[in-house]
Amino acid sequence: MNKIKFSLFFIVLCLLFSTPALAVKIEISAPGEQTIPLAITRLLPIEEPLQGLAEEFQQVLEADLDLSGLFAQVDPAAFLDDAAKLTLLSTMVDFAQWRMLGAEAVIKGGYRLQGEKLTIELRLYDVISRRLLTGRRYIGKMNDVRKIAHAFADQVLLGLTDELGPFSSRIAYISKRTGHKELYLMDVDGYKPQRLTDHRTIVLNPDFSPTRKEITFTSYKAGNPDLYRKEIYTGRESRLSLKQGLNIGGRYSPDGREVALTLSKDKNSELYLIGTDGTIHKRLTNHYGIDVDPSWSPEGTRIAFVSDRRGNPNVFIVDVHSLEVERLTFAGKYNATPAWSPKGKRIAFARLADRKFDIFSINADGSDERQLTFGAGSKEHPRWSPDGRFLVYSLDRDGEKSIWVMRADGTGARRISAAGAADSHPAWSGRW
Amino acid sequence: MQKFNITRLLVMLFVLTLFAAGCAKKPVADDAAVTEQPTEVAVIEQQPAAVVEQQVDEAAAARRAAKAAASAAKRAANNLVRVYFDFDQYTLTASAKDQLMSNAMLLKSAPAVKIQIEGHCDERGSDEYNLALGEKRALATKNYLVSLGISANRMSVISYGEEVPLDSANTEAAWAKNRRAEFKAQR
């Protein structure tokens, strides 16, 4: 009988146990704030202080990080004494101070000039977990300060987002400041504009090779719109495609082995693929309408382009292998200059509406179309930054043509090209 | 009997597996160690070659000679009138056809003259699309002249898209002026 009692006891015990325990589960479906409070302290001299260096560095770094839209900068006026201390080890930083100020991350750094050699030490600390996120030592010359600031801005984004920033890449563009349209190159903040061509005719529509320091563009130098390529550092230049008629809109494939472009050798503009030696590999379109403006998908399997095959200019997508064409844009009467994001999902383009162009973006499957730019002036020629976070485009307002950068959702727009000059047709390089 | 034993064994195995899984450590948020020693990055300055400016002169003399030879032809071509197009169109309007008719007359009277037909667009629209459109305008013009009896090999075409406007103002009237096909004498 004992055993039965024992079993009964067990069963009761089991029943008692199996009453569900109170499981508390809550969901938080949005952060309290969408920016990370970041304190950017001034560079401090490790040995002799240098006039202006810290200021220039600060200005470049702040502008880059502000463009990223990720941060709310902690007001430097509120900084406490830790900001004035050179602390290049996380154990030396007074994190409690930074926490008081509400900062979640803090940038500290110092510099040293030994003869020609400039060394800048930089640290990004996580205030909450009191540890180093990114530590970098840059060694360069005095005139590398901006370059170092851009490089570290890239690292800050890497430290906080796992993806490098695009700030040390370059932007190629067309400027008419000499009276002719020529090819130029500048930093992503518009600094250091540098002329690359001297054709004294018309130079159009640059694109960067993804693998080499090389740009392709169209020029009338030889009396016909031919496609050129130019090595940036050596200055070497050659004609890549010189067929009768148009040789325009050259775009390197993501692997850099082929170039998609528009040729009109058969009296009608069609898209072709050519090798980097200029030989035609493949004809991509075959339609009596106009086919221009190719833009590669990041995998290199599809190409977005503009065609008027259905009446008005619209964006279509052609499969490079099957040559099947599907239509991407339906709204609006004039859609042009598609640019496929290097992240693959979205395609930016310009749409004519109300007598001016604005920039839109749309998913590659045609869903979720959004207008990114508003207001006066025509915005055209969108191109993506190599990380897909930003777009560069040209603005034509009140007769002045300038180049602007904004975030991929249309926020944070700012002018980067200098005042006065007629600048247009930007193209963003890959990682430099 | 045998069957029961096997079943029991299976149940026990299952239970043991569960126990083993239950005892396994749950993932604990771990902080990855970040080395304090910074990575060294040397900024390598690759000196970009400065833009080389060269005086290109060889063509100048030849051009001067050509100019003299072409001046007569040019005079003939100068009388050729421009034709205008509607927005985003490359079909010839009725008035354009009339003008081309008189141009054809001129060309017939000067059979030695070769011409280049330039297609132009207004500044609105994508540049590349406009280049293609300009070419279509030039070709449409050429084809019509061929249909009027002008030899096709007297005429070549080029498109300048929106790059060479006659009037760079931002008005409807200026745009209408810029959507055109022009005729230039060739040697």
Add this chain to the structure above:
Amino acid sequence: MESPRKQRWRQLQSLFEPGLRRMLVISALLHLLLPTLYNASFLFKSDPVKPPVYRVNLVNKPVKNPQAGRPEAVRVTKPRPKPKPKVKPKPLPPKPKPVKPIPPKPKPKAEPVKPKPAPKVKSKPKPEPKPSVSKAQEDIRMAAMEKFRAKIDKEKAKKAIQDRFADLKAAVSAENQQLESPITDAPPGSVTGKGDKVGIEAIETIRTTIKSNWRYSQYLSSNRNPEAEFRLKYNSGGKLVDYTAIKLSGISAFDESLKRAILKSKDLGQTLPESVDINVIFNLKEMLDQR
């Protein structure tokens, strides 16, 4: 002679098979196992929480310092000098509204139709022109900053700063010491600062605190729908005892931001009615439409 009970047992044994006892024991063990496993939260996971449920405690907002206002809590803190970080002007151009795509109009032009010179597509809501961000705003900010600095200088330059710093230092150390309530079971207070026994839901407090400490930017990752789950243990003093990641999103920017939020919420700043064991799921569902 065997007892009748044993005889009956034998009968039973012969009726079933010989391993009955062992079977019973195993069966009992298995039954025991069930509640154990359940409590180890392994089996029977409650179905995933779906749409967020918004619970708003309209009457009692959780307060930072519940003891304030209670007579015995006089010593608490002098008003903490809290240098409010001034946030940089954020360039905020009008939010682009998704444009409704007009249904496909395949208009094969058989005949050259004369189009209007300017296609009059009265388009989209026309928001105000984009702020020409940088220049003007930057100038204003710079000017403001300059003024601010000048003011500081004018006021007793060094002394004031040192005083302020001393204050802050005190505040820092005070925070580090984490003042204990003089009464161990002091009830939580209310917004008014007068000790109020009306219960504040512990869970709501935790939720609000963590949410307000969570900073994450939509630009941090292209993945728009990450989700992670943490298990938090708070003691009745409102202090975080332990936290474990149950499921991470795999996007380290997201996961790191959560760890920071949790670490920042180490101290709820008020007591709880009892210790709390809570699972918190973090995602960005509320932000999905915003991009």
